[in-house]
Amino acid sequence: MDPKLFDVDGADIAWCPGCGDFSILKTIKETLAEMEISPQELVFVSGIGQAGKLPHYIKANVFNGLHGRSLPASTAIKAVNPELIVINVSGDGCTYGEGGNHFIHNIRRNPDITNIVHNNMVYGLTKGQASPTSQRDFNTPLQIEGVALEPFNPLAIAIALNASFVARAFSGDPKEMKEILKKSINHKGYALIDIFQPCVTFNKVNTFQWFKNNTYYLDESHDPYNREEAFKRSIETGKYPLGIFYINNDNKTFNESLTSYKTDQSPLYQRDLNMDRLKKLIASKI
Amino acid sequence: MTIDSSRKDVSIVLCGEAGQGIQTVETILFKAIKKSGYNVFSTKEYMSRVRGGENSTEIRVSSKRVFSYVDRIDILLSLSKGAVSHLKNRITSDTLIMGDEMHLKSLSDDEYDLLQIPLFEMAKEMGGAIFSNVIAAGVIACILKVPKTIFESIIREIFLRKGEEIVKKDTDAGMKGYEIGKELVDSGRIDIDIEKNPDILEELLLDGTEAVGLGCIAGGCKFMASYPMTPSTPLQVFIAANSENFDIVFEQAEDEIAAINMAIGGFYAGARSMVATSGSGFALMEEAVGLSGMIETPVVVYIGQRPGPAVGLPTRTSQEDLNLALYSGPGEFPRIIFAPGNFEDAFYLSQKAFNLADHYQTPVFILSDQYFADIFYNQPKFDLDGLEVEKHIIKTNSDYKRYEITSNGISPRGIPGFGDGLVVIDSDEHDEEGHLTEDLDIRTEMVDKRLRKLKEIEMEAVAPELVGNSEYNTLIIGWGSTYGPIKEALDNLNKDDTSFLYYKQLYPLHNSTLKSLNKAEKTIIFENNAQGQFADFIRLKTGVKIDKKVLKYNGMPFSVEEVEKNLKEFWRDK
Numbered sequence: 021m022d023p024k025l026f027d028v029d030g031a032d033i034a035w036c037p038g039c040g041d042f043s044i045l046k047t048i049k050e051t052l053a054e055m056e057i058s059p060q061e062l063v064f065v066s067g068i069g070q071a072g073k074l075p076h077y078i079k080a081n082v083f084n085g086l087h088g089r090s091l092p093a094s095t096a097i098k099a100v101n102p103e104l105i106v107i108n109v110s111g112d113g114c115t116y117g118e119g120g121n122h123f124i125h126n127i128r129r130n131p132d133i134t135n136i137v138h139n140n141m142v143y144g145l146t147k148g149q150a151s152p153t154s155q156r157d158f159n160t161p162l163q164i165e166g167v168a169l170e171p172f173n174p175l176a177i178a179i180a181l182n183a184s185f186v187a188r189a190f191s192g193d194p195k196e197m198k199e200i201l202k203k204s205i206n207h208k209g210y211a212l213i214d215i216f217q218p219c220v221t222f223n224k225v226n227t228f229q230w231f232k233n234n235t236y237y238l239d240e241s242h243d244p245y246n247r248e249e250a251f252k253r254s255i256e257t258g259k260y261p262l263g264i265f266y267i268n269n270d271n272k273t274f275n276e277s278l279t280s281y282k283t284d285q286s287p288l289y290q291r292d293l294n295m296d297r298l299k300k301l302i303a304s305k306i
Numbered sequence: 307m308t309i310d311s312s313r314k315d316v317s318i319v320l321c322g323e324a325g326q327g328i329q330t331v332e333t334i335l336f337k338a339i340k341k342s343g344y345n346v347f348s349t350k351e352y353m354s355r356v357r358g359g360e361n362s363t364e365i366r367v368s369s370k371r372v373f374s375y376v377d378r379i380d381i382l383l384s385l386s387k388g389a390v391s392h393l394k395n396r397i398t399s400d401t402l403i404m405g406d407e408m409h410l411k412s413l414s415d416d417e418y419d420l421l422q423i424p425l426f427e428m429a430k431e432m433g434g435a436i437f438s439n440v441i442a443a444g445v446i447a448c449i450l451k452v453p454k455t456i457f458e459s460i461i462r463e464i465f466l467r468k469g470e471e472i473v474k475k476d477t478d479a480g481m482k483g484y485e486i487g488k489e490l491v492d493s494g495r496i497d498i499d500i501e502k503n504p505d506i507l508e509e510l511l512l513d514g515t516e517a518v519g520l521g522c523i524a525g526g527c528k529f530m531a532s533y534p535m536t537p538s539t540p541l542q543v544f545i546a547a548n549s550e551n552f553d554i555v556f557e558q559a560e561d562e563i564a565a566i567n568m569a570i571g572g573f574y575a576g577a578r579s580m581v582a583t584s585g586s587g588f589a590l591m592e593e594a595v596g597l598s599g600m601i602e603t604p605v606v607v608y609i610g611q612r613p614g615p616a617v618g619l620p621t622r623t624s625q626e627d628l629n630l631a632l633y634s635g636p637g638e639f640p641r642i643i644f645a646p647g648n649f650e651d652a653f654y655l656s657q658k659a660f661n662l663a664d665h666y667q668t669p670v671f672i673l674s675d676q677y678f679a680d681i682f683y684n685q686p687k688f689d690l691d692g693l694e695v696e697k698h699i700i701k702t703n704s705d706y707k708r709y710e711i712t713s714n715g716i717s718p719r720g721i722p723g724f725g726d727g728l729v730v731i732d733s734d735e736h737d738e739e740g741h742l743t744e745d746l747d748i749r750t751e752m753v754d755k756r757l758r759k760l761k762e763i764e765m766e767a768v769a770p771e772l773v774g775n776s777e778y779n780t781l782i783i784g785w786g787s788t789y790g791p792i793k794e795a796l797d798n799l800n801k802d803d804t805s806f807l808y809y810k811q812l813y814p815l816h817n818s819t820l821k822s823l824n825k826a827e828k829t830i831i832f833e834n835n836a837q838g839q840f841a842d843f844i845r846l847k848t849g850v851k852i853d854k855k856v857l858k859y860n861g862m863p864f865s866v867e868e869v870e871k872n873l874k875e876f877w878r879d880k
Binding site: 028031059060061063065068073075076079080081082083084085086089091092093094095096097099100101103104121122124125129278279280282284287288289291292293294295297298299301302303305306 | 507508509510511512516520523524526528529531548549550551552553554555557559560561563564565567568569570571572574575576577579593594597601687688690695699721722723724725726727728729730731732733734740741742
């Protein structure tokens with residue numbers, strides 16, 4: 021398939037020139053094209069923020085909902101129509117800040133969706149305040165003495181909760197990002213891909229060069245099925261590992277635990293109300 | 307004393323501590339009473355605790371259909387020491403207080419009509435204190451003239467899952483109760499004469515929650531996400547219990563915010579979806595009510611009201627959240643608010659809520675409350691003829707635009723994966739395709755489009771029901787669960803010049819309202835809140851100030867007597 025199939029005619033892209041989001045957008049389109057996924061079977065779900073706008077620049081079904089609330093919507097969309105491929109995409113503020121509780125519980129719930137998180141360690145759309153992943157001492161107009169809070173570690177949290185698939189990519193390396201994206205979309209269960217990306221306007225610390233200098237890839241010696249090892253790697257600082265940290269195929273997906281799909285895999289919209297059963301249920305109250 | 311049998315209506319109250327098994331007595335009795343062909347009604351009031359405290363259940367048995375709470379207690383079965391003091395305001399010299407000596411010994415015979423039964427001693431002989439409940443149930447069943455065979459069959463039905471031995475012991479305990487009851491009847495101390503009606507055997511016996519729940523299923527509900535909160539939890543339990551049989555996905559969300567965003571996601575992908583919550587929980591959902599309005603992806607919201615603000619009185623009743631539902635969510639968009647006051651309306655309006663939500667693509671509310679959710683009564687079977695899960699979803703073409711501007715404001719709704727088109731929705735202001743826009747002309751067009759739907763919704767509003775003559779001097783207004791006590795009070799008082807206008811759809815307000823109010827010389831409203839929220843809303847919409855607001859907000863429902871008293875005063879004063 022031609023990635024151009026996913027282009028939206030006349031899209032007025034709101035990102036700054038040089039933003040890491042462009043590379044993520046382009047790589048997602050290429051990934052989908054290579055995987056032969058059609059726009060019709062695809063739903064992009066997002067919240068609010070610069071990353072949350074990404075679905076508007078991809079030809080697909082789109083649910084651009086509320087700030088922080090995209091994961092519940094994604095879960096339900098997949099739960100009522102298992103035939104759809106659901107990709108949740110939003111930023112670090114939306115996913116880890118406003119939506120932190122949903123992030124935690126959706127890992128536990130394990131819906132079969134892919135969760136791409138653009139992580140630039142700063143708030144872009146609201147112009148440069150700290151994000152949950154901002155590093156300590158990062159100065160902003162609101163954190164005037166520098167960030168005093170411990171940075172949120174999404175990978176460590178996900179592995180601690182025995183998530184199904186946990187990875188980190190870098191927007192500056194589209195080739196590796198594509199490989200990780202393919203694996204995450206193919207993965208059955210909840211897949212988290214945290215993507216490091218520079219914010220060229222509001223983050224003068226964690227720049228393209230900074231990410232380049234401060235990351236390295238997990239090599240073949242890393243066993244992604246070893247949870248303890250994965251956790252160890254996820255809490256490394258200084259130089260941040262990239263790649264697939266952890267895979268857990270043991271847990272049922274959310275849909276696999278639903279009674280509605282015990283014997284029938286069809287989407288719920290195709291199922292009519294069973295009037296005989298309703299009559300019986302009413303009669304049971306006699 | 308003897309119960310006034312001419313009234314053909316007896317009110318029995320069971321009172322004891324939480325965790326003591328009152329519910330078992332209650333279940334045995336109201337099932338046995340209904341099965342005997344009597345009209346039955348029950349309501350409960352309870353504390354927010356798992357053990358201890360004082361909880362009570364009122365069971366009315368009557369020759370006519372009754373569906374409301376009365377203050378009057380004809381027979382009190384006291385299963386705890388504190389029962390009498392808990393209910394002291396409702397106990398009169400006509401109340402027969404039945405109970406174990408242990409609980410009644412501190413009470414004076416001069417002040418109360420006491421009937422001491424050695425319930426615990428007998429129960430111990432039979433194998434444990436727990437049997438005292440069934441003995442008591444037997445006494446009451448006997449004096450209500452419930453046939454022994456029916457009583458036995460109910461005992462069997464309820465205890466069968468615990469094994470034959472337990473069934474036998476409970477049956478023996480029940481029969482012991484029957485013997486005591488027979489002595490009371492034979493001695494002439496109690497004479498209850500309620501008429502039976504064989505038609506009742508074919509009727510349903512259910513509670514307000516189930517009436518709503520059956521309506522939701524009949525409305526094609528396919529998805530519910532919720533967070534437990536009294537008094538909405540029973541509806542969540544009902545839907546979860548029936549999920550497998552009706553292809554429903556039920557999920558307990560991590561919080562109310564997740565719940566409603568899930569429900570909206572579910573509706574987006576083609577499953578009729580709902581949430582159930584109460585005031586504070588709904589407050590958390592408010593942002594997403596705006597989302598539903600903006601993205602024109604519906605959601606059905608069931609609010610079981612209880613007294614607030616904040617946590618308030620968790621297990622009590624109120625009608626305080628009309629304003630919350632009415633004004634929830636930022637911005638302007640259409641909505642629909644139902645407030646059923648009887649089981650028939652609860653069923654049909656809940657069913658209709660899903661069709662309207664799907665058709666108008668906007669939030670629809672079902673307002674209930676603790677009292678309504680928990681009452682039980684016998685109800686003629688719901689007629690399913692003509693009920694339909696309307697199909698409003700279209701198969702999309704490749705040039706599909708989710709927010710196509712139309713004359714009535716309704717854009718045909720596609721869902722992802724059904725057709726060649728793409729379904730794009732955005733919580734930002736958006737263009738016809740669904741992509742975000744900051745074009746201010748499109749903004750105006752979109753607001754107008756969304757609000758055009760309200761015009762259609764107004765035309766389809768459910769008319770209030772006039773109880774009584776179409777010509778009247780005095781008009782009583784009520785909504786939701788006050789229907790029962792107001793109707794019964796009016797029936798009892800038999801006043802031709804007074805009618806009752808019962809609102810079951812609160813928003814949009816039916817356009818007959820002004821005319822109905824203008825016909826009356828005097829108007830009076832009953833509401834379970836402190837400010838008269840519906841009265842104020844009526845004034846806002848019609849300019850008419852209702853003459854008298856009778857407001858109750860202590861957490862208890864209006865009793866029939868209370869409505870009667872207020873009406874008498876109102877007639878006298880005018």
